[in-house]
Amino acid sequence: MAAGYLTPERRMMRDVAREFAMNEVLPVANRLDPEKGDIPRELIDKMGELGFFGILIPEELGGLGLGAFEYCLVAEELSRAWMSVASIIARGNSFYTSVPGTGEERRRKIELMAKGQYLGAVALSEPGVGSDLSGVACRARREGDEWVITGNKYWCTFADGADYISVLCRIDDPEAGPKGRTINISVEKPRGELPQGCTGAPIPKIGYFGWRTWELRFEGTRAPVRAPGGSLADEMKAGEGAAFALELARAHTAARSIGLARGALEDAMAYARERVQFGQPISDFQAIRFKIASMATEIEAARQLMHHCCQQIDAGQPVRVETSMVKLFASEMAERVTSEALQIFGGAGYTTLHAAERYWRDARLTKIFEGTSEIQQRIIADQLLGKPSIRGSN
Structure with a gap:
């Protein structure tokens, strides 16, 4: 390994993640993966205590303020034990930019996210839309200071376990032009449930166990706009950070x-x-x-x-x-x-x-x-x- 990449601090972080993966994650994976069981909440809480959900979140928001290198270093170690556990840390980290709310309320949620106590899911694909997201058909129309979402989504992992879902929608709005525009709308919900006005079912998979991946149908699901009282341009600007890199x-x-x-x-x-x-x-x-x-x-x-x-x-x-x-x-x-x-x-x-x-x-x-x-x-x-x-x- 190149010494220039692995500083003493990075080696220490890698070793902590490796020990946790082998001693805490691997035994759980060996027990639960064969029966398609979910990642236990206790394991998520332990990961939160170690800071794994806040690696990319700025220090002023409760995270570690580190970079892609440390994020991927930890992900490799966790995946060596169970890929689903390496994946769930993404439901914090880069997801913090899509956290719903404004001001102090939003800040508090991000601080909880850094501890693994407030996590997201993302709904991009649709039954007829995979890699080509220009074909997104799920619609959102604005009613006052709320978005109303209607349409189908596919491959939404952790839809039930997350605290909110970031849904990629095509906007019905005169300002958006005849073809409309797409925007990620964050829909908050109770953990362990789907959002109000949303139904769905887990997709049967051959792997990636530890959590469920869902097909969802939104039927008039409501979510607050990010820029109350503002124009579509204001809303798009307020949601710029919600795009996933x-x-x-x-x-x-x-x-x-x-x-x-x-x-x-x-x-x-x-x-x-x-x-x-x-x-x-x-x-x-x-x-x-x-x-x-x-x-x-x-x-x-x-x-x-x-x-x-x-x-x-x-x-x-x-x-x-x-x-x-x-x-x-x-x-x-x-x-x-x-x-x-x-x-x-x-x-x-x-x-x-x-x-x-x-x-x-x-x-x-x-x-x-x-x-x-x-x-x-x-x-x-x-x-x-x-x-x-x-x-x-x-």
Whole structure:
């Protein structure tokens, strides 16, 4: 690892996260993931005490005031135990910009968020809308100082457990023009319930257990505007901070991918040392040794690219292409590495008796969310080659 990246303070933070992940998160994951159980509230509270939800929140708002590097450092460690736990910290951190309310009330909520006591969810996708958010059809019309939301959303993880949902809507407003504009509207709700005027059902998933992912229907759901008495321009300006930075989200996904791959590698190494065939541990066989060497190399390559991207993000440098590269490379790497780990386990890997299958299932998702691998390839290719000369060719 590059010494310049890992300062003593960062090493200390990594070690705290690693100890917590292995001693607190991993046993819970091994017990609850097979039965599709939810992340316990007690675990969330412990993470809040350690500051994991407030890494990116400014100190004056109760957070640690750190950067993308520390955020991804912690995410990798948590994902090595359970990716859902590495993901839930995002429901604080960058979400603080979308917290509803104004003035002191909003400040108090952000301070609670930094402790893991007030968390958000986001509803972007729709049944017919995935990566192309320009097709968003969920509508919001303004009535006085309230938004009224109508439409369907899909893939809203933690919709029930969050304290509010940030809903991407198309605005019905004369100022927005004939095509309208999109805005994130924060809908507050009781924890453990869906918002008033909203119904839904959990989507059956093959992984990413620990929390539920929802299909939602908003039928006249109401939420206060951010700029009471103001124009649409005032409202858009007040909500500018509510947009979710894709560059940071993609670096976070890379960190989660690396954590998953590392978990699979470490478990496979331990199993290879213990599993005896033909009178010797399979870790003596060249085929296994070469697999492990390649797996470790890919993980470290992804980590170094992630560290570089995080440094650039924290320095305020443009990293749209670099974060697409690290998200693409790390997620594709994670699927390969976790699959190889499963192969090392042999038949034992195809059971739920070992965590290898969990890492494999969750790694597959990293190639899909926060922009598919194909979306990342398009971003990178457009930067290298320019936009396609014939529109619609891809």
